[in-house]
Amino acid sequence: MNVADLRDQLAAIQTEAEASFKSAKTVDELRSARSQVVGKSGSLGKLMGTIKDYAPQERGEVGKALNAANQAIQQLVDQHTQRIEQADLAADASQTAAFDPTLPGKRPPLGSVHPVTAVQWQVEAIFERLGFTVEAGPEMESDYYNFEALNIPAMHPARDMQDTFWLKNGLLLRTHTSPVQVRAMEKFGAPLRCIVPGRCFRYETIDASHENTFHQCEGLMIDRNVSIANLIAVMRLLLREVFERDVKVRLRPGYFPFVEPGFELDMSCLICGGDGCATCKKSGWLEILPCGMVHPNVLKFGGIDPHEYTGFAFGLGLTRLAMMKYGIRDIRVMNQGDLRSIVHPSRLNGPTVVERDRC
Numbered sequence: 626m627n628v629a630d631l632r633d634q635l636a637a638i639q640t641e642a643e644a645s646f647k648s649a650k651t652v653d654e655l656r657s658a659r660s661q662v663v664g665k666s667g668s669l670g671k672l673m674g675t676i677k678d679y680a681p682q683e684r685g686e687v688g689k690a691l692n693a694a695n696q697a698i699q700q701l702v703d704q705h706t707q708r709i710e711q712a713d714l715a716a717d718a719s720q721t722a723a724f725d726p727t728l729p730g731k732r733p734p735l736g737s738v739h740p741v742t743a744v745q746w747q748v749e750a751i752f753e754r755l756g757f758t759v760e761a762g763p764e765m766e767s768d769y770y771n772f773e774a775l776n777i778p779a780m781h782p783a784r785d786m787q788d789t790f791w792l793k794n795g796l797l798l799r800t801h802t803s804p805v806q807v808r809a810m811e812k813f814g815a816p817l818r819c820i821v822p823g824r825c826f827r828y829e830t831i832d833a834s835h836e837n838t839f840h841q842c843e844g845l846m847i848d849r850n851v852s853i854a855n856l857i858a859v860m861r862l863l864l865r866e867v868f869e870r871d872v873k874v875r876l877r878p879g880y881f882p883f884v885e886p887g888f889e890l891d892m893s894c895l896i897c898g899g900d901g902c903a904t905c906k907k908s909g910w911l912e913i914l915p916c917g918m919v920h921p922n923v924l925k926f927g928g929i930d931p932h933e934y935t936g937f938a939f940g941l942g943l944t945r946l947a948m949m950k951y952g953i954r955d956i957r958v959m960n961q962g963d964l965r966s967i968v969h970p971s972r973l974n975g976p977t978v979v980e981r982d983r984c
C-alpha cells in the first residue's frame with residue numbers, strides 16, 4: 626500500500642471509529658470499541674505493524690501518519706469517556722432527586738412479645754397452612770354456648786368439671802374456647818376448619834400449674850369422612866412443628882360431653898425430660914391436648930347433619946404449651962407482667978429454654 630492509500634485508510638478508520646465510539650453507552654462498550662481499532666488485530670493496530678514493509682525513506686512519514694491517527698483515536702476515546710461519565714452523573718442526580726428524605730424510614734422490630742402470644746402466632750401459622758381459619762368469640766359467654774350447646778345441660782355433673790365465674794348479668798366468663806365450636810358451625814356451616822385462640826377463666830385455686838385466667842386454642846375440623854386418624858395426624862404435626870422435634874405423645878380415653886369418643890393426649894414433659902417434676906406432678910407426662918370426635922348432638926346444635934358430616938375438636942392448652950416451649954416452670958409468671966418472661970422477636974421461632982421461676 627502506498628503512502629497516499631495509507632492516509633486515505635487512516636482517515637476512513639478515524640471516521641468509522643468516531644461512529645462506533647459515539648454509539649457506546651457505557652465505559653465498557655467504549656473500551657471494546659477502542660480495542661477493535663487500536664488492539665493488535667484492530668484496524669489501526671494491524672497497520673502499525675506494517676511500518677517495516679515501507680522503504681526506509683518512507684518510514685518517517687508513515688510513522689508520523691500512524692502516530693497522528695493513533696493520537697486522534699485516543700482523543701476521541703477521552704472525549705467519549707467524558708461524555709459517558711457525565712451522562713452517568715446526570716442519571717445519578719435524577720435518582721437523587723427521586724429520593725424523598727421526608728418519607729418515614731423502615732422501623733426495626735422493637736419490643737418483645739408474651740410467651741403465649743409467641744406460641745399463639747406459631748400455632749396460627751401452622752393451622753393456616755392446613756387451611757384452617759382463625760376465629761374469635763366473646764370472653765363473656767352465655768350458658769347456652771358454654772354448656773348447653775356442648776351437650777352439657779343444666780344439672781349435668783360435667784358442669785362441675787369446670788368451676789365457673791358466673792356474672793350478675795346472667796352470663797359467665799367462658800371456661801374454655803369450646804363455645805366457639807357451635808358459634809362457628811352456625812356462622813359457616815360444614816365443611817369447616819377453624820382454630821380459636823383465646824382467653825378462658827376458671828374459679829380455681831392458683832398454684833404452680835393452675836391459674837384462673839389462661840389461654841386455650843380450640844380446633845375444629847368438620848367434613849365428610851373425618852376420622853380419628855385425621856385427628857391424631859394433625860395433633861402430631863402440631864406438636865412436632867411447635868417443638869421442632871418429634872415429641873412423645875400418648876392417647877388416653879378422656880371424658881368430655883361434647884366429644885365421643887374423647888381423648889386426653891399427653892406429651893412427655895420437656896422440663897424434666899420425663900423424669901418427673903413439679904410441673905408434671907412427678908408423672909413425666911403433661912396433659913396438653915384434650916380432644917375427640919365431635920358429638921352428634923353438638924353437630925345438631927350447630928345445624929349440621931351428623932349423618933353426613935363428622936369432625937374432630939381439640940382444646941390445646943396454649944398457656945401450658947408456652948410454658949413447655951420456653952421452659953417456664955410456674956404458670957403464675959404468665960399473668961404477673963414480669964418483663965423477664967417475655968420473648969424477644971429474634972427468638973420467636975427457635976426452641977428456647979430459659980429458666981424462669983416465680984420470684
Ligand code: PHE
Nearest residue numbers: 801803881915916938939940
Ligand atoms: N374444652 C375442653 C376443656 O377445656 C377441652 C376440649 C376441647 C376437649 C375440645 C375436647 C375437645 O377442658
